[in-house]
Amino acid sequence: MKQLLIGLILSLLAAAETQAQDYGLYWKYKDYDGAIAITAPRWAVHAGSWFLDEKADRKLLRKVRKVRVLVFEDEPNPVSDLDMRRFFTKAQKRKLEELLFVRDGNTRVSVLAKERKNSIRKLVVFVREPETFALVSVRCKIRYDEIGKLLDRIPRDKQKGGGDEPDVPLLPTSVRNVIRL
Protein backbone atom coordinates (compact mmCIF):
# COMPACT_ATOMS: atom_id res chain seq x y z
CA MET A 1 0.00 0.00 0.00
CA LYS A 2 2.83 2.35 0.97
CA GLN A 3 4.63 1.58 -2.31
CA LEU A 4 1.44 2.27 -4.24
CA LEU A 5 1.05 5.66 -2.54
CA ILE A 6 4.68 6.58 -3.22
CA GLY A 7 4.24 5.47 -6.84
CA LEU A 8 1.10 7.58 -7.17
CA ILE A 9 2.80 10.68 -5.75
CA LEU A 10 5.82 10.20 -8.04
CA SER A 11 3.65 9.77 -11.14
CA LEU A 12 1.65 12.88 -10.22
CA LEU A 13 4.89 14.84 -9.83
CA ALA A 14 6.09 13.58 -13.22
CA ALA A 15 2.80 14.58 -14.84
CA ALA A 16 3.01 18.03 -13.23
CA GLU A 17 6.55 18.42 -14.59
CA THR A 18 5.53 17.57 -18.17
CA GLN A 19 2.48 19.87 -18.04
CA ALA A 20 4.54 22.66 -16.49
CA GLN A 21 6.40 23.27 -19.74
CA ASP A 22 3.43 25.03 -21.31
CA TYR A 23 1.50 25.68 -18.16
CA GLY A 24 -1.45 23.56 -19.21
CA LEU A 25 -2.21 25.32 -22.50
CA TYR A 26 -0.86 22.55 -24.72
CA TRP A 27 -2.56 19.84 -22.68
CA LYS A 28 -5.91 21.59 -22.63
CA TYR A 29 -6.14 22.19 -26.37
CA LYS A 30 -4.14 19.36 -27.94
CA ASP A 31 -7.21 17.15 -28.39
CA TYR A 32 -9.51 19.85 -29.78
CA ASP A 33 -10.90 19.40 -33.29
CA GLY A 34 -8.44 20.68 -35.89
CA ALA A 35 -5.49 20.78 -33.50
CA ILE A 36 -2.08 19.87 -34.85
CA ALA A 37 -0.17 18.90 -31.74
CA ILE A 38 3.38 17.61 -31.88
CA THR A 39 5.74 16.78 -29.06
CA ALA A 40 9.29 15.89 -29.99
CA PRO A 41 11.07 14.39 -26.98
CA ARG A 42 14.80 14.57 -26.46
CA TRP A 43 15.55 11.25 -28.16
CA ALA A 44 13.63 12.35 -31.29
CA VAL A 45 15.55 15.63 -31.43
CA HIS A 46 18.81 13.67 -31.02
CA ALA A 47 17.79 11.33 -33.82
CA GLY A 48 16.99 14.34 -36.01
CA SER A 49 20.45 15.77 -35.35
CA TRP A 50 22.06 12.80 -37.18
CA PHE A 51 20.78 14.23 -40.45
CA LEU A 52 22.70 17.48 -40.04
CA ASP A 53 25.97 17.82 -41.94
CA GLU A 54 27.83 20.17 -39.62
CA LYS A 55 29.14 18.77 -36.37
CA ALA A 56 28.54 22.12 -34.64
CA ASP A 57 24.87 22.12 -35.74
CA ARG A 58 24.44 18.56 -34.46
CA LYS A 59 25.96 19.56 -31.15
CA LEU A 60 23.67 22.56 -30.83
CA LEU A 61 20.52 20.63 -31.72
CA ARG A 62 21.36 18.10 -29.03
CA LYS A 63 21.02 20.90 -26.50
CA VAL A 64 17.28 20.90 -27.24
CA ARG A 65 15.45 18.75 -24.75
CA LYS A 66 11.87 18.97 -25.90
CA VAL A 67 9.88 20.71 -28.60
CA ARG A 68 6.14 21.20 -28.50
CA VAL A 69 4.03 22.62 -31.29
CA LEU A 70 0.32 23.32 -31.19
CA VAL A 71 -1.36 24.78 -34.27
CA PHE A 72 -4.93 25.64 -35.19
CA GLU A 73 -5.37 26.85 -38.74
CA ASP A 74 -8.26 28.01 -40.92
CA GLU A 75 -10.87 27.80 -38.18
CA PRO A 76 -11.82 30.06 -35.29
CA ASN A 77 -9.00 30.11 -32.78
CA PRO A 78 -10.37 28.15 -29.79
CA VAL A 79 -7.74 29.36 -27.30
CA SER A 80 -9.57 31.76 -25.01
CA ASP A 81 -8.20 35.11 -23.86
CA LEU A 82 -8.66 33.94 -20.28
CA ASP A 83 -6.38 30.96 -20.88
CA MET A 84 -3.82 33.23 -22.50
CA ARG A 85 -3.91 35.57 -19.52
CA ARG A 86 -3.52 32.57 -17.20
CA PHE A 87 -0.55 31.41 -19.24
CA PHE A 88 1.16 34.81 -19.01
CA THR A 89 0.49 35.04 -15.25
CA LYS A 90 1.96 31.59 -14.63
CA ALA A 91 4.83 32.28 -17.01
CA GLN A 92 5.74 35.44 -15.11
CA LYS A 93 5.74 33.56 -11.81
CA ARG A 94 8.09 30.96 -13.31
CA LYS A 95 10.44 33.57 -14.76
CA LEU A 96 9.46 32.95 -18.37
CA GLU A 97 9.73 36.55 -19.49
CA GLU A 98 8.32 38.29 -22.54
CA LEU A 99 11.06 39.43 -24.90
CA LEU A 100 9.02 40.82 -27.73
CA PHE A 101 5.46 41.60 -28.65
CA VAL A 102 4.29 42.63 -32.11
CA ARG A 103 0.75 43.38 -33.19
CA ASP A 104 0.11 44.00 -36.84
CA GLY A 105 -3.53 44.18 -37.88
CA ASN A 106 -5.14 41.30 -36.04
CA THR A 107 -1.95 39.26 -35.83
CA ARG A 108 -0.23 39.12 -32.46
CA VAL A 109 3.19 37.62 -31.97
CA SER A 110 4.82 37.10 -28.59
CA VAL A 111 8.25 35.70 -27.88
CA LEU A 112 9.10 34.60 -24.35
CA ALA A 113 12.27 33.13 -22.87
CA LYS A 114 13.57 31.78 -19.64
CA GLU A 115 17.23 32.01 -18.76
CA ARG A 116 19.26 30.45 -16.00
CA LYS A 117 22.98 30.23 -15.35
CA ASN A 118 24.07 31.99 -18.54
CA SER A 119 21.94 29.90 -20.84
CA ILE A 120 18.52 29.92 -22.47
CA ARG A 121 16.40 27.21 -20.87
CA LYS A 122 13.14 27.76 -22.65
CA LEU A 123 11.81 29.63 -25.64
CA VAL A 124 8.12 30.09 -26.40
CA VAL A 125 6.63 31.73 -29.49
CA PHE A 126 2.93 32.51 -29.91
CA VAL A 127 1.25 33.63 -33.11
CA ARG A 128 -2.40 34.55 -32.63
CA GLU A 129 -4.93 35.55 -35.24
CA PRO A 130 -8.73 35.21 -35.25
CA GLU A 131 -8.41 32.05 -37.37
CA THR A 132 -4.92 30.89 -36.52
CA PHE A 133 -3.11 29.97 -33.36
CA ALA A 134 0.42 28.65 -33.11
CA LEU A 135 2.44 27.79 -30.05
CA VAL A 136 6.03 26.65 -30.32
CA SER A 137 7.73 25.76 -27.09
CA VAL A 138 11.35 24.68 -26.94
CA ARG A 139 12.97 23.41 -23.76
CA CYS A 140 16.73 23.59 -24.10
CA LYS A 141 20.02 24.47 -22.48
CA ILE A 142 21.87 26.69 -24.92
CA ARG A 143 24.63 28.93 -23.63
CA TYR A 144 25.05 32.49 -24.94
CA ASP A 145 28.50 31.71 -26.33
CA GLU A 146 26.95 28.87 -28.34
CA ILE A 147 24.36 31.28 -29.80
CA GLY A 148 27.24 33.64 -30.66
CA LYS A 149 29.09 30.82 -32.44
CA LEU A 150 25.91 29.97 -34.34
CA LEU A 151 25.57 33.60 -35.47
CA ASP A 152 29.20 33.56 -36.58
CA ARG A 153 28.48 30.57 -38.81
CA ILE A 154 25.54 32.27 -40.53
CA PRO A 155 26.76 34.27 -43.54
CA ARG A 156 26.45 38.03 -43.01
CA ASP A 157 24.02 38.53 -45.92
CA LYS A 158 21.62 35.98 -44.43
CA GLN A 159 21.86 37.59 -40.97
CA LYS A 160 20.60 40.81 -42.51
CA GLY A 161 17.71 39.13 -44.27
CA GLY A 162 19.41 39.18 -47.65
CA GLY A 163 19.38 35.41 -47.96
CA ASP A 164 16.58 33.18 -49.15
CA GLU A 165 13.44 33.26 -47.06
CA PRO A 166 12.77 29.97 -45.26
CA ASP A 167 10.13 27.70 -46.85
CA VAL A 168 7.98 27.81 -43.73
CA PRO A 169 8.44 31.21 -42.13
CA LEU A 170 8.02 31.40 -38.38
CA LEU A 171 6.20 34.71 -38.54
CA PRO A 172 3.36 35.79 -40.83
CA THR A 173 4.36 37.99 -43.80
CA SER A 174 2.57 41.02 -42.35
CA VAL A 175 4.74 40.84 -39.23
CA ARG A 176 7.92 40.01 -41.12
CA ASN A 177 7.44 43.16 -43.16
CA VAL A 178 7.64 45.18 -39.97
CA ILE A 179 10.22 43.32 -37.95
CA ARG A 180 12.79 40.80 -39.08
CA LEU A 181 13.84 38.17 -36.55
Next chain:
Amino acid sequence: MKKLLLLLPLLYLFAAAAPAQNDAINRFFSQYMEDERFTVVFVSPKMFSLVSKISTDDPEWENIREVVGGLTGLRVLTSDSLDNGVSLYKEALSKVPTSEYAELLTVRDGKENVRIWVKDSGNIINELLLLVGSPDEFVMLSLTGTIDLDKISSLSKGLDIQGAEHLEKIKKD
Protein backbone atom coordinates in the same frame (compact mmCIF):
# COMPACT_ATOMS: atom_id res chain seq x y z
CA MET B 1 2.80 66.64 13.72
CA LYS B 2 0.31 68.92 11.98
CA LYS B 3 3.09 70.17 9.66
CA LEU B 4 4.03 66.62 8.86
CA LEU B 5 0.42 65.82 8.01
CA LEU B 6 0.28 68.83 5.69
CA LEU B 7 3.58 67.93 4.13
CA LEU B 8 2.58 64.35 3.33
CA PRO B 9 -0.11 65.18 0.72
CA LEU B 10 2.24 67.75 -0.83
CA LEU B 11 4.99 65.15 -1.12
CA TYR B 12 2.49 62.74 -2.62
CA LEU B 13 1.38 65.31 -5.19
CA PHE B 14 5.00 66.09 -6.07
CA ALA B 15 5.81 62.40 -6.53
CA ALA B 16 2.71 61.84 -8.63
CA ALA B 17 3.45 64.81 -10.90
CA ALA B 18 6.79 63.49 -12.15
CA PRO B 19 5.59 60.34 -13.93
CA ALA B 20 2.36 62.07 -14.99
CA GLN B 21 4.21 63.88 -17.76
CA ASN B 22 5.48 60.63 -19.17
CA ASP B 23 1.97 59.25 -18.82
CA ALA B 24 0.83 61.45 -21.69
CA ILE B 25 3.00 59.41 -24.05
CA ASN B 26 1.95 56.15 -22.41
CA ARG B 27 -1.68 57.14 -22.86
CA PHE B 28 -1.06 57.93 -26.51
CA PHE B 29 0.42 54.45 -27.00
CA SER B 30 -2.48 52.84 -25.11
CA GLN B 31 -5.04 54.83 -27.12
CA TYR B 32 -3.84 53.36 -30.42
CA MET B 33 -2.51 50.02 -29.19
CA GLU B 34 -5.57 48.09 -30.32
CA ASP B 35 -6.19 50.19 -33.44
CA GLU B 36 -5.72 47.85 -36.39
CA ARG B 37 -4.42 50.62 -38.65
CA PHE B 38 -1.25 50.63 -36.55
CA THR B 39 1.49 48.15 -35.93
CA VAL B 40 2.74 47.96 -32.37
CA VAL B 41 6.13 46.64 -31.30
CA PHE B 42 7.31 46.23 -27.73
CA VAL B 43 10.81 45.06 -26.95
CA SER B 44 11.33 44.26 -23.28
CA PRO B 45 14.40 45.02 -21.16
CA LYS B 46 14.98 41.26 -21.00
CA MET B 47 15.43 41.10 -24.77
CA PHE B 48 18.09 43.82 -24.67
CA SER B 49 19.76 42.10 -21.74
CA LEU B 50 19.85 38.76 -23.62
CA VAL B 51 21.21 40.32 -26.81
CA SER B 52 23.94 42.10 -24.88
CA LYS B 53 25.16 38.72 -23.56
CA ILE B 54 25.69 37.22 -27.01
CA SER B 55 29.08 38.01 -28.44
CA THR B 56 30.22 37.22 -31.98
CA ASP B 57 33.22 37.95 -34.19
CA ASP B 58 31.19 40.47 -36.20
CA PRO B 59 32.29 44.03 -35.31
CA GLU B 60 28.88 45.41 -36.37
CA TRP B 61 27.12 43.05 -33.96
CA GLU B 62 29.56 44.02 -31.20
CA ASN B 63 28.66 47.66 -31.83
CA ILE B 64 24.95 46.90 -31.53
CA ARG B 65 25.60 44.79 -28.44
CA GLU B 66 27.35 47.69 -26.80
CA VAL B 67 24.41 50.00 -27.52
CA VAL B 68 21.63 47.64 -26.43
CA GLY B 69 23.45 46.75 -23.21
CA GLY B 70 22.22 49.98 -21.67
CA LEU B 71 18.70 49.93 -23.08
CA THR B 72 15.65 49.05 -21.02
CA GLY B 73 12.81 49.17 -23.49
CA LEU B 74 11.54 50.05 -26.92
CA ARG B 75 8.00 50.85 -27.99
CA VAL B 76 7.00 51.57 -31.56
CA LEU B 77 3.63 52.62 -32.91
CA THR B 78 3.68 52.83 -36.66
CA SER B 79 1.46 52.93 -39.72
CA ASP B 80 2.10 53.61 -43.39
CA SER B 81 -1.46 53.40 -44.69
CA LEU B 82 -3.15 56.38 -43.03
CA ASP B 83 -5.16 59.23 -44.43
CA ASN B 84 -4.59 61.49 -41.43
CA GLY B 85 -0.90 60.99 -40.65
CA VAL B 86 -0.23 64.70 -40.23
CA SER B 87 -3.12 65.28 -37.82
CA LEU B 88 -1.96 62.30 -35.75
CA TYR B 89 1.55 63.74 -35.78
CA LYS B 90 0.17 67.06 -34.53
CA GLU B 91 -1.88 65.28 -31.86
CA ALA B 92 1.20 63.38 -30.65
CA LEU B 93 3.25 66.56 -30.79
CA SER B 94 0.82 68.30 -28.44
CA LYS B 95 1.18 65.43 -25.94
CA VAL B 96 4.96 65.67 -25.66
CA PRO B 97 5.83 67.28 -22.33
CA THR B 98 8.29 69.82 -23.70
CA SER B 99 9.47 70.83 -20.23
CA GLU B 100 10.74 67.28 -19.70
CA TYR B 101 12.22 66.66 -23.11
CA ALA B 102 14.87 68.57 -25.03
CA GLU B 103 14.43 68.77 -28.76
CA LEU B 104 17.35 67.13 -30.51
CA LEU B 105 16.40 67.27 -34.15
CA THR B 106 13.71 68.59 -36.46
CA VAL B 107 13.60 67.68 -40.13
CA ARG B 108 10.99 68.68 -42.66
CA ASP B 109 11.50 66.98 -45.96
CA GLY B 110 8.67 67.60 -48.41
CA LYS B 111 5.54 66.37 -46.67
CA GLU B 112 7.45 64.37 -44.08
CA ASN B 113 8.09 65.76 -40.59
CA VAL B 114 10.59 64.16 -38.24
CA ARG B 115 11.25 65.23 -34.68
CA ILE B 116 13.48 63.68 -32.07
CA TRP B 117 13.50 64.56 -28.39
CA VAL B 118 15.70 63.34 -25.58
CA LYS B 119 15.23 63.28 -21.85
CA ASP B 120 18.38 63.46 -19.79
CA SER B 121 19.52 63.49 -16.22
CA GLY B 122 22.91 65.14 -16.02
CA ASN B 123 25.13 63.79 -18.76
CA ILE B 124 23.10 60.67 -19.30
CA ILE B 125 20.32 60.46 -21.86
CA ASN B 126 17.70 58.09 -20.60
CA GLU B 127 14.90 58.43 -23.10
CA LEU B 128 14.66 59.12 -26.79
CA LEU B 129 11.37 59.91 -28.46
CA LEU B 130 11.00 59.95 -32.24
CA LEU B 131 7.95 61.23 -34.09
CA VAL B 132 7.40 60.99 -37.82
CA GLY B 133 4.35 62.30 -39.61
CA SER B 134 3.43 62.55 -43.27
CA PRO B 135 0.00 62.37 -44.95
CA ASP B 136 0.04 58.56 -45.03
CA GLU B 137 2.69 57.66 -42.45
CA PHE B 138 2.99 57.98 -38.70
CA VAL B 139 5.73 56.68 -36.40
CA MET B 140 6.14 57.08 -32.66
CA LEU B 141 9.21 55.40 -31.24
CA SER B 142 10.22 55.54 -27.60
CA LEU B 143 13.54 54.14 -26.47
CA THR B 144 14.49 54.04 -22.79
CA GLY B 145 17.68 53.21 -20.92
CA THR B 146 21.16 54.63 -21.04
CA ILE B 147 21.47 56.00 -24.54
CA ASP B 148 24.69 56.91 -26.32
CA LEU B 149 23.74 59.34 -29.08
CA ASP B 150 26.96 58.67 -30.99
CA LYS B 151 26.11 55.01 -31.32
CA ILE B 152 22.33 54.93 -31.40
CA SER B 153 22.20 55.31 -35.18
CA SER B 154 23.72 51.82 -35.49
CA LEU B 155 20.44 50.51 -34.08
CA SER B 156 18.57 51.73 -37.16
CA LYS B 157 20.15 48.87 -39.14
CA GLY B 158 20.31 46.39 -36.29
CA LEU B 159 16.65 46.64 -35.28
CA ASP B 160 15.16 46.46 -38.75
CA ILE B 161 11.87 47.82 -37.44
CA GLN B 162 9.71 50.06 -39.62
CA GLY B 163 10.36 53.64 -38.51
CA ALA B 164 13.68 52.87 -36.80
CA GLU B 165 15.55 53.98 -39.95
CA HIS B 166 14.89 57.57 -38.88
CA LEU B 167 17.38 57.05 -36.02
CA GLU B 168 20.03 57.25 -38.72
CA LYS B 169 19.40 61.00 -38.78
CA ILE B 170 21.08 61.33 -35.37
CA LYS B 171 24.38 60.12 -36.83
CA LYS B 172 27.15 62.63 -36.30
CA ASP B 173 29.32 63.34 -39.31
